[in-house]
Amino acid sequence: MTLLPSAIRALWAVALAALAACTGPLDYGEDGTEVPVPDFASAQIPAPPGVNPDGCWVRDVAPAELETVTRQVEVAPKRFRTETVQVIKRERQELIFEVPCPDALTPDLISTLQRALDARGLYRGPVTGVMDVPTRLAVRRYQNANGLPSGLLSIQSARGLGLLATPRDQL
Known part of the structure; x- marks a missing residue:
């Protein structure tokens, strides 16, 4: 086995760390494909026309979901071949939705979110009050x-989990 000189090993370590930083944290979809976990700062957008301009809005992309299907295809009488194809279960989607504004995401609210997700069997980490990767994965x-x-907490989900009040006109 040939060992790389320490300078080359150090360069590889820096390159791999930079690559990891570019891709961000990943989750795995139901089909085993990697799904990036977004953060609020990189997804925030101005309020779309016709909505509450005082709200906080984000844009996120949900990648297409693929399913691998294996089937037998008859090529001649009583002769079959196995064919494997990928089928799109869900098209790629651009999502735009309202989220709690950053000042509303206090450590107390995030702790309550973590407990609510834990009660539903979706979060298994410590209650830290920090919107960390395990919390965003559970939100997703x-x-x-x-x-x-999406791993960005929507207003609708926050209300559904009992974290935020629902205005009377939306009941």
Whole structure:
């Protein structure tokens, strides 16, 4: 086995760290594909036209979900071949939705979020009050089951979990 000189090993370590920083944290979809976990700062956008301009809005991209299907195809009478294809289960989606503003995401609210997700079997970490990767992954699992494949906590999900009050006019 040939050992790389320490300078080359150090360069590889820096390159791998930079690559990891570029891709950000990853989750794994139901089909085993890697799904990036977004952060609020990189996803925040101005309020879209026709909505509450005082709210906080984000843009996130839900990648397409693929499923690998293996089937037998008849090529001649009583002769089959195995064919494997990928089928799109869900198209790639650009999502724009309202989220709690950063000043509302206090350590107390995030702790309550972590406990609410833990009670539903979606979060298994310590209650830290920090919106860390395990918390965002649990948020993604909760919201994906409710039709919003994102790790950014939506206003609707926060209300559904009992974290924020629902205005009377929206009841």
